[in-house]
Amino acid sequence: MAEPSVGRLRESERAELERLRAEAREKDKRIRELEVEHDVCKRLAALWVK
Template sequence: MGPEQQKYDAEFREGAVRIVIETGKPIPEVAEDLGVHPGTLHSWVSRWRRNGSASSDRPAPAESGGRLREGERAEPERLRREMSEKNKRIRELEMERDVFKRCIALWVK
């Protein structure tokens, strides 16, 4: 039988990737510090660079001379869609509130 595969939670993986991205340390060095196989950490970093990180509090530094990567371009679009959906829901709730106000006004009369 081969060695058991270690399971890492999403928070740990994201933290490890952020260390590599934000500090610029080499992947093997960070992997050794964290006790993770370098190949595993490399795959996490590659996936992050391909897809971007949705839960990152601050954007990673642009590595291409100030140009935004695909994941960084997708984030503002996702936020715009989310804001649009929330604004639509707010308008719906305001309309419901107005209807209830009118009903109460008629009932009181």
């Protein structure tokens, strides 16, 4: 079994890497959205307590 050259990706590996990167971007976006929602909830709770 021949190994690919160091630093070279097969087409299937490149596609998988692109898919994983896109998935990571989507998860990062969702995390930011949840952080904003969390901040809004904290502010609303603080106003409600006053």
